[in-house]
Amino acid sequence: xxxxxxxxxxxxxxxxxxxxxxxxxxxxxxxxxxxxxxxxxxxxxxxxxxxxxxxxxxxxxxxxxxxxxxxxxxxxxxxxxxxxxxxxxxxxxxxxxxxxxxxxxxxxx
Amino acid sequence: xxxxxxxxxxxxxxxxxxxxxxxxxxxxxxxxxxxxxxxxxxxxxxxxxxxxxxxxxxxxxxxxxxxxxxxxxxxxxxxxxxxxxxxxxxxxxxxxxxxxxxxxxxxxxxxxxxxxxxxxxxxxxxxxxxxxxxxxxxxxxxxxxxxxx
Numbered sequence: 001x002x003x004x005x006x007x008x009x010x011x012x013x014x015x016x017x018x019x020x021x022x023x024x025x026x027x028x029x030x031x032x033x034x035x036x037x038x039x040x041x042x043x044x045x046x047x048x049x050x051x052x053x054x055x056x057x058x059x060x061x062x063x064x065x066x067x068x069x070x071x072x073x074x075x076x077x078x079x080x081x082x083x084x085x086x087x088x089x090x091x092x093x094x095x096x097x098x099x100x101x102x103x104x105x106x107x108x109x
Numbered sequence: 110x111x112x113x114x115x116x117x118x119x120x121x122x123x124x125x126x127x128x129x130x131x132x133x134x135x136x137x138x139x140x141x142x143x144x145x146x147x148x149x150x151x152x153x154x155x156x157x158x159x160x161x162x163x164x165x166x167x168x169x170x171x172x173x174x175x176x177x178x179x180x181x182x183x184x185x186x187x188x189x190x191x192x193x194x195x196x197x198x199x200x201x202x203x204x205x206x207x208x209x210x211x212x213x214x215x216x217x218x219x220x221x222x223x224x225x226x227x228x229x230x231x232x233x234x235x236x237x238x239x240x241x242x243x244x245x246x247x248x249x250x251x252x253x254x255x256x257x258x
Contacts, residue, residue: 027175032215033215033218033220033221034214034216035159035216035221035224036218036220037225038154038155038158038159038224039155039220039227043147044201049214049215051214052128053126053214054126054129054131055126055130055162055214055215055216056215058129058130058131058133058134058158059130059158061130061137062130062133062134062137062154062155062246063151074251082243092132
């Protein structure tokens with residue numbers, strides 16, 4: 001499923017540019033420990049994290065994750081959004097918690 | 110520069126999380142362009158990023174020296190930081206001296222050095238108190254025929 005379709009289906013706010021929405025989501029990974037994300041997340045996973053600093057973009061790029069989902073309405077720093085847009089990583093925002101997002105996404109992915 | 114070798118040097122700035130990871134990201138792009146297989150790229154990217162973050166967080170910055178030939182990539186990460194008093198302890202998963210501020214960023218869980226060891230094919234670490242630390246990371250490529258340097 002494309003990131004754009006995923007965001008629309010789950011009514012998530014797209015924070016990054018339109019160009020970041022074309023990649024394919026094939027799975028999901030939830031973790032706030034960056035070493036573990038780099039080590040364990042699979043290429044194509046949508047990544048749910050509460051971190052919003054710039055390094056999440058670097059981690060998503062290295063692990064080849066098409067999008068980062070920020071749950072619980074947590075606001076994301078502008079610099080992070082800009083960097084993600086520049087690097088082609090989508091950032092989606094939702095008011096739901098990680099469990100709810102994963103349960104819903106699990107039915108589709 | 111020897112024939113058949115790509116050499117790169119990167120400055121890793123201290124405490125600058127805005128540019129942290131740029132060296133490993135750049136090396137990853139080079140390996141993709143060379144047609145290196147995904148598994149070797151992942152091993153290189155993870156181990157180099159972890160090493161880069163260690164230098165940003167613990168060592169007040171440093172330098173990365175990268176050499177790529179048809180068989181492997183060799184990454185040397187050198188810093189002039191405080192050094193590591195007990196390398197065996199530092200290599201244990203879960204051991205960390207990172208501050209709370211660093212931990213709040215999702216780092217400092219004591220997984221950096223173990224991750225580097227796990228993802229590299231050859232890993233050497235030497236450290237001198239008050240002088241700094243040198244990491245040497247080698248990742249071998251399996252699919253050599255795609256790489257034309």
